[in-house]
Amino acid sequence: MKALILAGAFAAAAVIAAPAMAAGDAAAGKAKAASCNTCHGANGEGTKMGPKLAGMNEAAFVQAMQDYASGKRAHAMMKMQAAKMSPEDNANLAAYYATLK
Numbered sequence: 001m002k003a004l005i006l007a008g009a010f011a012a013a014a015v016i017a018a019p020a021m022a023a024g025d026a027a028a029g030k031a032k033a034a035s036c037n038t039c040h041g042a043n044g045e046g047t048k049m050g051p052k053l054a055g056m057n058e059a060a061f062v063q064a065m066q067d068y069a070s071g072k073r074a075h076a077m078m079k080m081q082a083a084k085m086s087p088e089d090n091a092n093l094a095a096y097y098a099t100l101k
Contacts, residue, residue, distance in 0.1 A: 024058065024088075029096025032089055035081065044100045054100035061094035062087075 039050030046052030053061070067073040068082035085093070 024091030024093070024095030026092070026095040026099050029089075029092035029094070032085075032093055033096055036093070039077070044097050053097040056094070056097050058091075058094035058098045061097060062090045065090045065093070 033044070036044070036050075036053070039047060040053050041047050041050075044052060044054035044056075046054075064073065065082045065085060068075060068078040069085070071079060082090075
């Protein structure tokens with residue numbers, strides 16, 4: 001019983017302590033996406049140069065951008081592009097691409 005209470009307390013603490021991802025502005029993301037169009041397509045549909053972004057999960061998009069910026073994911077062009085983006089830019093882009101199919 002103590003183990004269950006302790007586990008519940010840790011789970012609640014983790015939820016409270018976890019940083020909330022700010023909701024992005026899809027309209028602002030669409031405007032910022034112009035620099036992504038060459039490789040990922042005008043509607044995020046993907047091209048031979050870059051994968052599909054349309055319909056991508058917002059949290060996964062933000063994590064990928066953070067990983068490119070930090071070098072955790074290796075891709076020279078994406079590292080350069082991700083380094084230019086603020087957390088707000090990433091949230092906005094994520095919101096925009098999530099609206100596309």
